[in-house]
Amino acid sequence: MSDRKIYADATAALDGILTNGMTLMSGGFGLCGIPETLIEAVKVAGVKGLTVISNNAGVDGIGLGVLLESKQISTMVSSYVGENKMFAEQYLNGDLEVVFTPQGTLSEQIRAGGAGIPAFYTKTGVGTLVAEGKEVKNFDGEDYVMERGLTADVALVHAYMADKEGNLVFRKTARNFNPMMATAGRITVAEVEHLVEPGEIDPDHIVVPGVYVQRIVHVPNPVKHIEQRTTRTRNQVA
């Protein structure tokens, strides 16, 4: 197996594929499973006017918060963006456009985009602001709203492990939006905690087949952030 998909670092992995005004997808849920090293490299690259599709927008100084700070993002497509002062500021003064999308609609739109499905119908949001201006159709007596598939010029994802063919696996809830986004990027770049030879991952366990992954960067031992550290004490009954 050649190393054709392997790049030395995040900057190399993004070389030549970033442009002003492009659409990026960025995996993760909150700060869990975000492609943090790749996001930092987008900052270094300095591209502006980005449309970013991501469930959340990071927090100040971490994840997409970094690209908000540097004012590289002009539009966010997200379901929830509560944890970010920078976000609130830019949103309220009109520097940042936000397309709020129900979380399940967003993930299905991304899955549809990757799967060549231009549109689908869902009950979610019928009769709410979300359905305004969209086609509503009745099936078997119930109304559904039509939602479009979403793709991106480049998808940035985080995986626990990749083999050199680009087969990916994820760890626990760090899976979240990463698998669908990997399928919906015209170019998908994965930062991975572990990089192994083909054959080292059981083929029954692979979540994202290598066909979806064009570029891989190995980021061992990344710092992982916890947004809400909730614990119980040993003498507490669960």
Next chain:
Amino acid sequence: MSDRKIYADATAALDGILTNGMTLMSGGFGLCGIPETLIEAVKVAGVKGLTVISNNAGVDGIGLGVLLESKQISTMVSSYVGENKMFAEQYLNGDLEVVFTPQGTLSEQIRAGGAGIPAFYTKTGVGTLVAEGKEVKNFDGEDYVMERGLTADVALVHAYMADKEGNLVFRKTARNFNPMMATAGRITVAEVEHLVEPGEIDPDHIVVPGVYVQRIVHVPNPVKHIEQRTTRTRNQVA
């Protein structure tokens, strides 16, 4: 963990849920990964006028071929049914109705049915017999045909391993239609080669979460059939 989902045998697992004229889904591709023991139990139950959604229709005497022989099936929804004399006979004399559906449309319809999506658009079949009488819509300059989601009263699936919670994993290409069908049955019954306690399957490896599986029957060491035994000899170059 209780044994609430575990049934002693295939007949017990189907008790009380089979009715004449019902819609069944049956997993498998060719004879690979078919719920053969459950199909035999449907024969014993003797319900008639079944609509069966299955990619193929078995072969004479094996899998759904058994239910064709017993004339329990009135409609098949399939992508390919080539390997079955009984099928050809009943089809040509009008005893059996067949809805031919492109394979990818069929599997996506089943996935959609399980996911609460009543309809989606696909390029597949535009301008062909398959699109006749269906809504065609143009997105971004290209035509797509609308296809409906599919559900079933009961889905019969085959899995390699289950835990008692109903979490399922599959082996190699025996996965095929089984995972989507598990999601699309109002009641899903799984026959499994191995039955283990919860926690014995790595939660990152689970393909079908237990919420989709209502009944489980343990069928150790099932006979598996090969339709096209193709081999190479040791001195042959691959």
Next chain:
Amino acid sequence: MAWTREQMAQRAAQELQDGFYVNLGIGIPTLVSNYIPEGMEIQLQSENGMLGMGPFPYEGEEDADLINAGKQTVTELPTTSYFSNADSFAMIRGGHINLSILGAMQVAQNGDLANWMIPGKMVKGMGGAMDLVAGVKKVIIVMEHTAKGEPKLLKTCNLPLTGKGVVDMVITDMAVFKFEKDGETNMKLIQLADGVTLDDVKEATEAEFDVAL
């Protein structure tokens, strides 16, 4: 006199049934997990991509890769499975989750629900709430009966909706109401909290309701 947050959660827990798959929102709904009856098998779903959610970890055992939809650190159980967010909402949208318990800003007498935005204020987004109320089989709202003395159970919601006609039951600190999704039957008062009278409820409620105590 009225129910405490814990008592509201306890009342909501009475709606659980053995074998249920349940999604709990943040706030009071989260407390419901403390009142699952002994011996009852309930699997909690977390919409980010997990079924079979365990309690918070012991101090020092937090795992940044293992959080719930509220971004809180949680733990794994023997029954746990992980999946993508799309698969998670396929489960929700497809009607495979039995019960969702959520908070609310307003509920209308026809079952309309508003719990995601206040025009003019900073909007954080609806997260998964719109999908949950549209997809889950039964939706229970647990909320204070009033906000700053103003009723939250209204004839019509005046905040933007999360879902139309989606609520099956409302549990407040004062009472419990049931909704039929037929669009014809009124919402019904079915229970009063300890020490609360029918008149108390009538006074604190704008919505019209039948009494079926």
Next chain:
Amino acid sequence: MAWTREQMAQRAAQELQDGFYVNLGIGIPTLVSNYIPEGMEIQLQSENGMLGMGPFPYEGEEDADLINAGKQTVTELPTTSYFSNADSFAMIRGGHINLSILGAMQVAQNGDLANWMIPGKMVKGMGGAMDLVAGVKKVIIVMEHTAKGEPKLLKTCNLPLTGKGVVDMVITDMAVFKFEKDGETNMKLIQLADGVTLDDVKEATEAEFDVAL
């Protein structure tokens, strides 16, 4: 004189590029895998639910759980991944497979393809063919130039279509044709098989084509 089945497969193999993901139909297309140039990394997709398909197993090593879309026993490679049929066609429909090589009954000069049914004869079904031709980036048809002396390259297909305007290239035992999907440009003859003349091709072809040898 014309190309053999092996030579047709060999010609089709010239369209492979390093790193391609390829789906091969049954018949002559399957033979293409024998002519993958040394050192070129090609992953074969099998639409039942497998990427990275290996050769047939050695005798005695057949595994009933490991078959290709033609229901033939195959083997695993280090690069192999397995997935559901829905995920397989998501890959196909989403345009992630670079090349599909298929057989055909008829191809029309506008790129229409017919390869799944003959009215009045027992219909076996289209399997995954309609999805493949609609979804895969490039579709190459490998077929005999004529059937029982009748041309298969037609002005218009008279059999029910598998796809409209989906063919990018046709390789027959006599020649190679290219199609532009612009609906305006004619199909182009770009190569003659060994010992075949332009006149031979003209005589055996009903479709109108430009000559670009």
